[in-house]
Amino acid sequence: MLFGRKSAQMVSADRAMAGRAEPIPTAEFHFVSGRPLGDAVPEAMQRAMFGMGCFWGAERIFWQLKGVWLTRVGYCGGHTPNPTYDEVCSGQTGHNEVVQLIFEPTIIGYDALLRVFWEGHNPTQGMRQGNDSGTQYRSGIYTYGKAQGLAAENSRQDYASRLAGSGFGAITTEIIAAPQFFHAEDYHQQYLAKNPGGYCGIGGTGVACSVGAEVG
Numbered sequence: 574m575l576f577g578r579k580s581a582q583m584v585s586a587d588r589a590m591a592g593r594a595e596p597i598p599t600a601e602f603h604f605v606s607g608r609p610l611g612d613a614v615p616e617a618m619q620r621a622m623f624g625m626g627c628f629w630g631a632e633r634i635f636w637q638l639k640g641v642w643l644t645r646v647g648y649c650g651g652h653t654p655n656p657t658y659d660e661v662c663s664g665q666t667g668h669n670e671v672v673q674l675i676f677e678p679t680i681i682g683y684d685a686l687l688r689v690f691w692e693g694h695n696p697t698q699g700m701r702q703g704n705d706s707g708t709q710y711r712s713g714i715y716t717y718g719k720a721q722g723l724a725a726e727n728s729r730q731d732y733a734s735r736l737a738g739s740g741f742g743a744i745t746t747e748i749i750a751a752p753q754f755f756h757a758e759d760y761h762q763q764y765l766a767k768n769p770g771g772y773c774g775i776g777g778t779g780v781a782c783s784v785g786a787e788v789g
Contacts, residue, residue: 581701581706582700584665585652589652590663592655597657603645605763610643617678618675619676621683622649622670622673622714623713624671624715627705630765636766639681640680644763645673647671647673649669649715650667657758666709670710688728697736697742706763711747714746714747717751728750
């Protein structure tokens with residue numbers, strides 16, 4: 574219980590773990606598509622990044638979408654360079670569990686991805702998502718460029734008013750310019766494809782689903 578209370582508070586930069594200079598090992602290829610998991614973004618494609626609680630379920634939501642070319646899970650928004658999963662879970666790095674994706678905007682637009690984000694989890698829970706509690710499970714949109722930032726802010730206002738009208742609490746989602754992304758370990762990449770019976774705390778059951786049909 575004491576650990577839970579600590580992990581619900583963001584660690585300050587001066588108290589964060591030191592981390593390491595070199596990236597931690599990860600998978601070379603996407604388990605589902607076979608595409609390389611490197612950082613390159615193919616021409617005419619764009620990046621997006623979201624935190625929706627446990628990144629296993631978040632990644633599965635997005636890799637199934639037409640127009641999403643690649644997904645990969647990792648950590649962002651903290652102070653510790655190249656953190657490990659255990660370090661992130663300790664609450665002493667400040668990082669969030671996130672899914673970063675590369676998408677083809679002529680097939681699926683950023684607004685459509687935002688809708689999937691809002692309707693795929695509960696954005697009103699603060700430093701937790703369902704039974705998963707801690708700063709690494711916070712709701713977050715990490716934007717690449719001004720256009721994404723504006724779209725994200727507009728979508729938050731839209732969903733906030735509709736959720737409030739349906740009796741739900743305030744949205745706690747953070748929206749910031751995308752910080753550095755650190756790949757998670759090999760076994761986390763496409764975890765629910767490798768382990769179909771694995772735990773998944775999210776995936777289309779968020780409170781926003783109840784008002785999603787009303788949102789254009």
